[in-house]
Amino acid sequence: MSYRADPIDKTFFSAERTDDLAVVGTVVQRSDALGHVTGRTRFFEDLAPPDLLHLKMFRSQRHHARFSNLDLAAALATPGVVRILTAADIPNNLYTPLKLIGVGPDDEPILAEDTVRYLGDPICAVLAETEAAAYQAVGRITVDYTDLPAVFDVEEALAEGAPIVNEYHGRNYFSYEGHHCRRVRFGDVEQAFAEADHVFEWRYQSAPIEHAPTETTGCIVVPQPDGRLRIHSDTQACFFTLDNTALILRTPFNKLRIVGGTVGGGFGGKVDVVVEPVACVASMLTDRPVKFVYSRYEEMQVSSPRAAERIYIKDAVRADGRITGRKITLYVDAGAYARHSPYGTTKAAAHLPGPYTIPNVWVDAHCVFTNRTPSSAMRGFGVTIADFALESQMDRIARALAMDPLRLRLINAYRDGDLKAHRKVAEGTALVEVIQKAAAMVGHELPEAYRRMSSTSREATSREGA
Amino acid sequence: MITAVRVPASVDAAVDLAARGGWIMGGGTIVMPQVNTGAVGDIELISLRRAGLGGIQPDGGSVRIGAATTLAEVGEHAELGFLAAAVHAIAAPSIRNLATVGGNLFAPQPYGDFAACLLALDATVGIAGPAGPRQCPVDELFRTGPAAGELVTSVTVPLPPAGAWFFHKAMRRKLNSAAIVAVAAVVRTDGGVVTAARIALGGVAPRPVRAFAAERSLTGRPLDRAAVAAAGQAAQADIDPADDAYASAWYRRRVLPVHLRRALLADPPIG
Amino acid sequence: MPAQIVSLVVNGRSQEFIARPGSTLLGSLRDSLGLMAAKRGCAQGSCGTCTVLLDGAPVPSCLVAVETVDGRSVRTLEGVARDGRLDEVQSAFIDGFATQCGFCTAGMIMVAEALLDRDRDPSRADVVEAISGNVCRCTGYEPIVAAILEAARRRRDRAPGAAPAAAGAAPAAAGSTG
C-alpha cells in the first residue's frame, strides 16, 4: 500500500458513527487516474477543431481612466487578423455574475465602453488565424487615456471625497439591503467591553492571492450543425456559465451547450464567467470556432484573486479566559467590480466570530471597491483570511493571559445547542474533539477536565474556568 | 512575429546572419518566453544549437567552455566540479538542460547566477563578430554589452586554487529560485590572511557586480568573522538593489552581510 | 522566410511536419502531431506541464523552437505505456493517489522516466530535485515524490540488476548507480 490514507480515530463519536458500509469508507482508485497517467484525459484545450480562430485581449494599461480614439487600423491590417470586437459587439455588455441569484446591480462591462477601472480591464478582443498574429495585432492597438484618480486602499476608498471606482454602485462599497456593510448584531459588545477584565484589539491584513491552477482559464467555442454553440470550457460550474453567457449574448438558453468537467485545477478561479461570453460573440460573428484562453500573465495578474482583507478584532475577555464580547470590522478588497465578493463578504459575516460561543458579537463586514483587479471566489473565501485573524487573536489572548492556547480554545469552543451570533443553534459540532485529538497527536498534555470536555454537552464548570 | 528561425552550422554563418539583425538564441530559455507572449517584433531567431559552440576543454590552469554548452553539462563536468553547487542552484534540471553558458550572461537579474560566478572567476569571453573574433574580460562585457552583430562563442575560466572558491545563494525556496543575494568569490589566503579577493554579487544590482569595497576591506585581514562582517558593511557601497517580486531592496541590503559571511565562512546555523 | 519541414523521431516513429517560424516543440507535438499529453501551462518554462524528453533529457517543450531540434528524438507520455500496459511510474502514480486534477501529471511522469532511466535507485533528494521545475497546485508534492520512489522500487524488483528496460526510443544513458 503506497498511498496515504490518514487513520480514522473511531473512539470519538462512537455512538454516532457506524461501520456497516460496504463501499463508502473504503479506498477505491480514482476513476480519472488512468486517463491522467496515460495522457488520454482530454482537457478543453486538447480539442483542435479546424479553422480555429485565436482571441487575444487588448487590456487597459491604466488603473483608472477614460479613453478615446481607440485606433484599430494598424491591428486590422496585420496579416491573419480577422476581426476585432469592441463593446458595441456585445449584445448585453453590462453584467454581474451573481445576478442569477438576485444580486445586483450589473456593474461590469464585458468590454470597456469608455472607462477602465483596473490595470488589465479588457477593452477589445482581437481574432486572428494564429496566436502570434493576434498578439502582434494587440501590440498595434492604440488608445488615448485621460487618467482619473485611483484608490487602492480599502479604508481610503471609504473616506469622504475618495474617487468613485465604479459608478454603477455610486459609492465605493456594495450596499446590503440599504446598509453600507453586512452586519451582525448579537448582545451588547459595548457592555461586554465595559465589564471585561481585559480588552484586546489588533489588526490583520492579507494581500491578494492567485489560484494559480496549472491550467489557465479558457474555452473553445465551436458552432454546431444545428446552429447552436458548443462551449468546451474549464468552468467550475457548467450551468452557471451557460446561464450567464446566454444573458450576455441575449440568446435563448438552449442555443448554448457547455461541455466540460475536466479541469486543470480550479480553486474558485473558474467560477467567474470571463472567457465564454466574448468567445461566443466572436464565434457567432465569424461563424468559426474560437479559442480564448488566458496566458499565464493574464491568469496571474488579470484573473480575479482571493481578496485582500483587513480585519480589526476587539475582544472583551475575563480573567479566566472566557471571551465575552467580540467586535470585528472587516474590509474585503473587491477590486473594481463586484463579481462574487458581495457573497464572500456575507459568508465571512456568517463565519464570525469563529467557532467559539461568545455572548456579545458585533460585525461590520464591508465589501469595498478599489482600482485593482477584481477579486472573487477562492477556496474558502470569506473564511480563510478570517481564520488567520481569529486564530492569531486567540493565540495572543492566551499569551496575554499566560494560558495554554488549547485550553483557551476549549473553554470558548462552541458546543451543540449554543446559539451562534447569526442566531442558528449549533449542532454537529466537534471543535472540542479535534483540539483534543491534535493535542494527543503532538503530546500536548491537557488536564483531565479538558480531556473530558465534549461537544455534545457543556460542562458546568466551564463558566468558572474549569 | 518571428519571420524565420535560422540554425546556422558554423560560427561564421551565425555571424553572417547576425549582421542582418535578428536575435541570437542559446537554449531558448530567455528568448522563447518572449516569443510565446508575442512580445517581439518581426525578427529572425538565430539559434546557436548547431554552430559548433559546445564542448568543455580543460587547458592547463583554465577551462574553455563553448557558449552553447548547457548548464547541465557544466554541472556534470569533472574539471568544473567546484561550480556544481552554483549550477545546482540555478532554476531546475529541465531548464538547465536547455539553458546555455552564453545565454546566462544575458539573463536579467535576479537571474544569471552563473554570470556572477564568471565575474568572480575573472573569466574571459570569446566573441565573434563582423570585425572578427576577439577576447574580452567578462566584466567589460557586462559594462559595454556586445557590439551589433556580435555573439559570444566561449568563456574561459581560470581554475581557482584549492580552497579559494566560495559560492552561496540566498533563495526564496530551497530549489528553483531567483537570487535574493548570490555571492561568488575567489579569495586567496596565505597563513589565514587574505592576499587577494575577487567577489561578485548577484541579485543586488541591475547586473552582476564586483564588490570592490568589500574586496578592499577584506584584503590583508584574516579571513574571520570580524573581517567578513566589515566586508559585509563595506559591500553596501557596491550594490544597487531593487524591489521585485522576490524581495525588496531593503531586504537585500539588510541580509547581504549575512550571506557574504555564509559564503566565506562555514558556520552552520546553531539549532 | 517560409515555413520549414521538420523531422523528429517521436516515441520511436519518424514524423515530418511543416513548422511555421516561432513554432515551439510543444505546439508542434500538439497541433501538428496531435499528441496532447504535454500541456501548455505557462509558455514560459516555469511550470513544467509541457515537459518531454529530448534525446532522453527532460526539457520544457514550450521553450524549444522546433526547427532547432530537427532530426532529434522526442519522447512523450503517449510513448510510455507499452502494448497497452502501464509502466511502473504510471501504475505507481495511480496506486499512490499521486494525481488530482491531472494537469501536471504528464510532465511529472516524463521527469520521472528520465530520472529512472539514468538512476535505478534515486534518493528522495534526487527525486525532489528532478521535479523541482514542475508545479503541482493540488497534491502538496509528497504523493508524487512517494510514487516516483515506489516506481523505482517496482522497476528494480521487476528487473533486479538489469539495465533499464523502459529507455525505449530515447537513447538514454544505460549506466546506473544501482
Added chain:
Amino acid sequence: MAMLRGRGYASVNYPTGMNLGGDPSQALIHATTTGTFVISLSSVDLGQGLTTVVAQCAAETLGLPFGNILVDTADTDTGPHCMGTFASRGTHRVGNAVIMAAREAREVMLEVAAEELEVDAADLETDGTGFITLVGSDQKKIHITDLALAAHFKHGRTISGRGIFLKEPSGVVPETGEMDPDSCQAHACTVAVVEVDDETGVVEVLELHNAYEVGRAINPAMASQQVEGGAWMGMSHALFETTEPYYPDRDHGPTDFSEYLMPGPADIPALHSAFLERPAGNGPYGAKGIGEMTANAPIPAIANAIFDACGVRLERMPFTPERVLRGLDALRGPA
C-alpha cells in the same frame, strides 16, 4: 545566529454548501440492459475526485459493486442541473442527489427482482457482489445483469431514479445578521512546528499535525489528498503567495511561476493527520465538505508558531522573510 524553533496552534470550523442555500444539484441514474448504472450529472470534477466519491455513494445505496457504476457528467445537454463545484458543496449536494436517485432506482430494481423471483420485494436484499437475494435463502437470487435484461426486454421497466438536493434559499435580516448560512460544519485543529532563521527571517515549516472532523471520509485516501494538498496550500499562502507583494501598491506583481512564489517539493514539512467522524444528519452517509477548509488552519498555526519561535507577531500575510526580519530587528532594538 540561531535557528529558533516554535510550535503554534489553530482550530477552525468550515461551512458546507453555498452560503444561505439555494444551490440545487440534480442526478439521474439508470441501468443499462446489462446492469451497469449510469449516473448523469452536470457537475464538474476539479481534481478533488467528485466522480469517484459519488459513484461510491451510488454503489453503496444500490448495494452493488463499485465497478457497476459509471458517471457521465459536465455536459449541459445530457446532465441535469448542478449549481457548480464551489463552496465545499460538491460531495454534499451531488452525493445527496445521487443517493436519492439511487434509492429510487433500487426500489425499482427490487420490485422487478421480486417479480422475477416471485417473492415480496420487502424480503429482498443486495449482497454487494451483484446479486439480489431473498433474505435467508441461498437459492432465490438473481444477478443484476440478468435482472436488467429482464426488466427491459421482459417487464418493460426502466430501472432508474431521479435525485435532487436543495437547501432552500434563505435571506439575511440586515439589521441583525440573523441567517441560516450552512448545512453543516466540519472542524480541524492544526499544530505547526517551524524554525526561524534569526539572521534572515526565513521560516521553514518542519511539521504540520492535523486533526480533521469530516463527518464521514467517503474515500479515506481521497480525503487525505484534500488534507495534504490543502496543508501545502495553507503553508504556501502563509509564507509565500501574493499577486501584489507590495499591497496596496500595485507594483512588481508576479507574472509567472518563477515570480509567483510557492513552496516546492524541497520545502514541504512532515505531515501527520488523523480523521474524526461525526456524521452530519444531512450529509451523504454523513459526509461534510472539506475541499476548501484544508488550507485555512495552517496559516494561523504557522503565524503562532513563528511567534512562539522568535516573538514576532505577524499581522500581515504572507509572512515573508522581510516581515519576520523587520519584527526581529524591532525586538532587538537599534544595533
